[in-house]
Amino acid sequence: MRRALGIFFILVAMAVLPIRNVSAEKPVVYIQPALTYENSINIINIDEDTRRQVERIIGERLKQMADAGDLPYEVRVATADSYHSTNEHIIDSDKIFLYPTIMVSTSIDTVNNNSLETAYTSTVIAGISLMFCMPEENLDITRVTDGGNPVSLRLLGIVPMVEAETIGLSRYNPSNDSWQNIHNAPISEWEKKGKFISLVRQMMKDDISFSNIKGNLRDDKAKLGMDTYQVTDVDMSSAMANELFTGKEAEDLKFLVGYCFTSAYQKKTKRVMYPPAVGGQDLVNSMINGAYKLSLDSANGKVDVHMSNPGHSIRLDISGLASEVVDSGNNVYTTLHKVWLTKSPVEGKEKRELSRLHERTVKLPPGTSTDSDDNQIYAALLLGLAQELGGQDK
Template sequence: MMKCKNILQICMVTAGLWITLTVAAFAEEKPEVVWPHSSVNAVSNREATLADATVLQAVSSAVNDKLHALETAGKLPFSLKESDDGFTEDITENAAVALIPLIMDDHCYKSEYIINGQPYYKAVVMTQIDVAFCYYPGSGNSLRVLHTIPLIGYSVIGTNGEFTAPISKAVLQEQFVNNASQLIQDNLEFKNKRFLDDIELKMVTPDTYQVTDVTISSAAAQRFYGPRIPVVKALIASAFTSQYAASHDDVTVLPSIVSGTWQEDAAKKTYQLSLGDTGKYIVMERANNEIVLDLQKIAAFDIPIEHDAGVYKKKGYTASVVNKTDNKTGTATIQETVLPAANPNQVRHDIAGILAEILTDAAKDAAKE
C-alpha cells in the first residue's frame, strides 16, 4: 500500500511539474517583433519640417525606453528582436513583423504679440507619431501595415512672454521632442484586443476603421483657411484617429488617408508611404469601415474681462466636428491667452494657431465613446 502511495505521489509531482513546465512554455510563446531602432519622417517633403536626423534619433530613443520599461514590467505582449541595421538585414532576410515609428505631423503655428512696442512670440507645436507594425514577407520592396498606434498632441510655448525674439528652429525641435517623449511615455501601450491577432496572423483583421474624408461645411472656416484647408482636414482626421483608436480597443484603426502623406494606388486599392532612402515602402489597404468627418462650425465670441484700466474684451472660440458616419458631434471652446497689457488692442493674435488647438480638441471629442 505504501509503495502504491509513493508511486501516486511521484505521478502527481511529475504531472504537476509537466503542467507547470507546459504553462510556462505557453506563457513564453509570444509573437516576435523586429525593432530596428529607426524612426521615419513621413512628412519629409515639407520644407518646414522639424524632424531631422537628430529628432528622429530622439524619438527612437524614447520608443526604445518605453518598450524596455514595458518589457521589464512584464507588460510587453511580444518579444523584441533588436537590430541596429535599420530596415536592412533583420527585416529583409526573413519574413518578419517590424515596429516603425512614423512622424506624421510636426507643424508649428507661430504668432507675434506687440505690447507697449515690445514684440513677444508664441508657437503651437503639433506632434503626431504613428507607431506602425508592418509585415515584410521576405522579398520585394513593400511592408504591409498590420496595426498602428496613433499618438497626437500639441503644446503652446511663449504664453508667459518668455520669448522676445523669434523662436528658433532649435527651440521648436526641442519642444517637439519633449511632446513626442511625453506622448510615448504616457500613451504607448498595447491594449488593443485585435493587436496580437494582427501580428500572429501577419494579416489585417477584417474589422478595420479609417478616416477617409473630411468635409468643411462651415462657411466661416472656408473663408478663413482658404488655401490651408488641406492642412485643416489632415489635422482633424489625425486628431480623431488618435482618440478613436484609444477609445475603441476592440477594432483595428488604420491611419487616415486624408493628409496626402499616403499615396494612392487606385488600381490596387492601396496606399503607400516611402521609407526614404531604404528603397522600401509601407503599403496599407483601405479599411472596410470608412469614417467621414465634417467641420460644421467655427465661431468667435467676445468675453468681457476686468482690468485695472477698466473692462475690455478678449476673444473666445468654439468649434464643432461631426462624425457623419454615426452623427456624433464633438465640440471644444478655448479662450485667448492675453499677456498683461496697458492696451489689449495692441496684442496681435495668431488665429490659425488658436484654431489648431480647438480643432484638435473638437475632433478628439467627436471620437470618444
C-alpha cells in the first residue's frame, strides 16, 4: 500500500510539474553592451567609462526587477569576457537581445546677462531607448565578423525613455532683493556628464511598462506590424520660430521635440513608438532610401536595426512663440516666454494644442539692462510641452 501511494504521488508530480513550468516560463532576454545613436544633437561625449556606467545601471535595475517577478521576461547579463564583443553573440541566432541605446545626450545651455552679472544654466537631457532585437534571418556570420560589416538585427520592441534637469537654475527673491543659486561660470562638461548619469539612474527607477512587447518576445518570428506609431514630422508654422531657429539648430530642436513626445506617448498609451523620423537624422535618410533602419554605434562596430514601416504617423507643429517684458515698477521687470505645440491627428479626449509659460523676474538698479537667451528658453519650454502633449489622456 505504501509503495502504491509512493508511485501515485510520483505520477501526480510528473503530470503537474511540466504544466506548471510551461505556464510560468518566460522568454529569456540577454542584455548587451550599450549602443549610441550618433547624431549632431549629442554634444555630451559618451566615452567608454560613461557607456559602461549606463550599462551597469540598466543591467542591475532590470535584473533586480526580473528577480522580483516584475518583468515579462527573464534577464541574462553578458559576462565580463564577452560583454563588449558586439559581433560574437550573433551566432546565437535564436536569442533575444536587449540593447540599451543612448539616443539623446545633450544640453541646452543658457546665458542670462545684466549690467551687474552673468548667470549660466544647462538643461541636461538624457534619452535612452531599450531595444529588443533578434538577428536577421539568414544572416551571414562570416560577412559580419570577418568583413567588419554591421550586425543586422530585427526589431521586436522598443521602450523610449527621457529625463531632463537644469543645473544652475537661479531665481530672484524679491523679499531680500537677491538672486539665489547663481552659476557665474559656464557649466563644465564634467558636471553635465555627471548629471547625465544621474538622469539615467532616475529614469530606471521610474515605472517602466513592457506590456507592448510581451507578445513579440514569445514569438521569435514576430515582426512589428500595423500597430506601430512614429512622429514623422515636426513643423514650424510659427513665424517667430522660423525666424529664431534655422539650419542645424532647427533640425536638432525638431528631433528633441519628437523624442520627448515619443517617450511620453509610449508611456501613456503602451503602444510601440519608433524613434522620431525628423530633424535630418540618419533614420530619415534611410527611410528616404527605402531601407527603414536605425544605424547605431557600439564599442566595437556598427549595428543596423531594421524595422517595418510604421502603421500610424503623428505630426507635431511648433505653432507659436511669444515673449513680453512687463514693468512692475520699482525697477522690477518680468520677462514672459510662451510656446504653443499642436498634434495631429487628435485622439479621443486629447487637446489639439497646448501651451506653456515661463516667467523670469529681475530687479535692476536704475540705468541697467538685462538680456536673456530667448532661443534656449523657448527650446526648454518646447521639450517640456512635448512631454505634456504626448502624455495626455486619450
